[in-house]
Amino acid sequence: MANPTDPDALYESALYIDTAEALADLCTQLRTRPYVAIDTEFLRERTYRPELCLVQVKHDELLACIDTIAIDDLSALTGLLLDQSVTKVFHAASQDLEIFYLLAKEVPTPLFDTQIAAPLLGYNEQIGYGNLVNEHLGVELAKTHTRADWTRRPLPAQQIRYALDDVIYLEALYIDMHKQLKQMGRLSWLQPEFDEAAREEKYEQPAAERWKKIRNIQRYKGPALSIIQQLAKWREIKARETNQPRNWLLKDDVLLNIAQQQPDSAEELSHIRSLERKTRDRFGSEILQIVATAKDQTPEPLPPFAKKQKLNGGNLARLQLLNAWVHQRGEELDIAPALLAPQKILEKMVTGDGRAALSGWRDPLLGDDLTALLEGRAVLTGTKTGLKLTPA
Numbered sequence: 538m539a540n541p542t543d544p545d546a547l548y549e550s551a552l553y554i555d556t557a558e559a560l561a562d563l564c565t566q567l568r569t570r571p572y573v574a575i576d577t578e579f580l581r582e583r584t585y586r587p588e589l590c591l592v593q594v595k596h597d598e599l600l601a602c603i604d605t606i607a608i609d610d611l612s613a614l615t616g617l618l619l620d621q622s623v624t625k626v627f628h629a630a631s632q633d634l635e636i637f638y639l640l641a642k643e644v645p646t647p648l649f650d651t652q653i654a655a656p657l658l659g660y661n662e663q664i665g666y667g668n669l670v671n672e673h674l675g676v677e678l679a680k681t682h683t684r685a686d687w688t689r690r691p692l693p694a695q696q697i698r699y700a701l702d703d704v705i706y707l708e709a710l711y712i713d714m715h716k717q718l719k720q721m722g723r724l725s726w727l728q729p730e731f732d733e734a735a736r737e738e739k740y741e742q743p744a745a746e747r748w749k750k751i752r753n754i755q756r757y758k759g760p761a762l763s764i765i766q767q768l769a770k771w772r773e774i775k776a777r778e779t780n781q782p783r784n785w786l787l788k789d790d791v792l793l794n795i796a797q798q799q800p801d802s803a804e805e806l807s808h809i810r811s812l813e814r815k816t817r818d819r820f821g822s823e824i825l826q827i828v829a830t831a832k833d834q835t836p837e838p839l840p841p842f843a844k845k846q847k848l849n850g851g852n853l854a855r856l857q858l859l860n861a862w863v864h865q866r867g868e869e870l871d872i873a874p875a876l877l878a879p880q881k882i883l884e885k886m887v888t889g890d891g892r893a894a895l896s897g898w899r900d901p902l903l904g905d906d907l908t909a910l911l912e913g914r915a916v917l918t919g920t921k922t923g924l925k926l927t928p929a
Contacts, residue, residue, distance in 0.1 A: 541705055548698055552601035557610040563594075563601055564613040570596040572624040572649070573617070574711060576703035577633050578687040585776045585783065587636050590687035595704040602697055606688065611640065618645040626711045628652050628666045628703075630734055638740040646735050651710045653730045656876045657723050657898060658714060670706045673713065678702055726898030733897065744773035751789055755842045757796065763836035764796040767827050775820070786816060799828055846888050855887045859907050861917060865924040866903060878903055886911065 541547060554560050567573050578591040592603040592614065605611060618625065618637050625645045627633050629652045637645050655669055656662045667678045685696055692700075718724045748754065748769035757765055769792065776783040791811045800806040806821055817824075848856060860874075860883060867874035878899060885894035892900070892908045906926055909915035917924050 541709055544702075544705060547600055547705055548701060550598070550600065551697075551701055552599075553604065553697070554601050555604040555607040557608050557613070560603060560608055560611070561613040563599070563603070564617040566599060567594060567596060567617055568620050568623060570599075570623060572596060572626055572711065574626045574704040574708040575633065576627070576700070576707060577636055578685075578700055579632075579636060580687060581782075583781070585780045586639060587632070588688070589636050589640065591692075591700055593700050593704040595701075595708045597708075600701060600705065602692075602700060604690075606690065615641040619643055621647065624649055626651070626707060628669070628707055628710070629663075631739070634734065635740045638737065644735045644737055644740065646731075648731055648735060649711060649715070649727075650731065650734060651707065651714060653734065654714050654718060654727055656872065657721075657726065658717060659871050659873065661873075662876050666703065666707070669710060674706060674709055676706060678706070723898070726901055729900075730897040742773075744770045744777070747773045747783075749840055751793070755839055757793075758839075759836065760799065760832035761796045762839070763834045764799065764828055764831040765792065766836055767831040767834075768792050768795060768824070771823065771827055786820070787812075795824065795828065799832055800825065801829065846884075848884065848888070852887045855911065856883055858910055858917065859883045859886065861924060862906060862910060862926060863903065866906070868923065870902065878907075883907075 552559070552563065554563055574595045576593045577589060578593075579587045579589050581587040589605045592605055594601050594603065603614065605614075615637075617623065618641055625648045627648060627650050630648060630650045634644055634648075651669065652664060652666075655664050658673075660669060660672065664672075667680065670676050670678055679699060679702070685699070687696075715724070718727070745766075748766040751765065751769065754762075754765070768787070772783050772787050772792065776786055779786075788811065791809065794809050794811070795806075798805070798809060800809065803817075803821055803825070806812070806817060806825060809817075859878070863878045863883070864874045866872075867877045870877065878895075882894045882899070886892070886907060891911065892904050895904050895907075906915065909926075909928075910917070914929050915926050916929050918927055919925075
């Protein structure tokens, strides 16, 4: 396996980039390489937008921490991120991609996510970075700086070393996993998953759509729903303007209480449970105006809500049939059956979604077979070594 044999030497040679000139030089070099392993350190507990503090990068002998707090001009970094000739390697990329989308106004592509790739090599879905490094490379990483303050300057040497581990071993994972997946003919299976991770709609969140994220929104209708929609939009815009977490302005449960009680005066607003006084004093008049206007408006329609169907006897039998073949294919492919086709996917297939319930790399592995079984075009027969799929 591709495992760094001398991490201490790597740490000694690592660069700490804190000027725009040094960043430009580093990124010029990295843009000649086929891939770069990337990780970020950020804080978002006190802000609406994640505060990018550090970017770690690695390719072969080039290893660096980029101090994004010290550098005002990050255009060289965005140039690297958007360079289509360089594959950007991440683990669990969604938060990194959100940060870089905010920075570059585009999602970095092409990309490779070791967390997405891991199940195709027999690892658990959503496996954490530390566990994957341990299981695949046999290295146990320190966890002492998991909740560190990345805004402090200067950063302690041990904290920098901890940050560098995230790309030193990420590169090693990528090299080895990419090689194995290529040998197994599975690299192409991942592309739909990577394309999905790079959809800009995942990171561009219109303020007017935020109400759809509120839990149990389908329980509300009429004036209450209209108020929820308008308050959620106002909260999102205000949070962006002030760069503070939306829940610091108005928690979801408080927002729902306002929508249910529909106060029409400062006195009534003061009786809303859990509404903080500072929010009421600062934004009370705006909230009352939104309530007064919204309750007379027609709310936007609720998104389709699919209630889970209870499987009848026939569908349970069909589900067992699909499960039998999934277990057989899992054994052949060395992929855990629960990862190869989670139960919720199979349930969707037997209750009407059919092949559309499969996505990404699962479809080329199972789509034809499971569809043929459901449509009666194939049958399962027992053999001494397991099950065999044959035409009906």
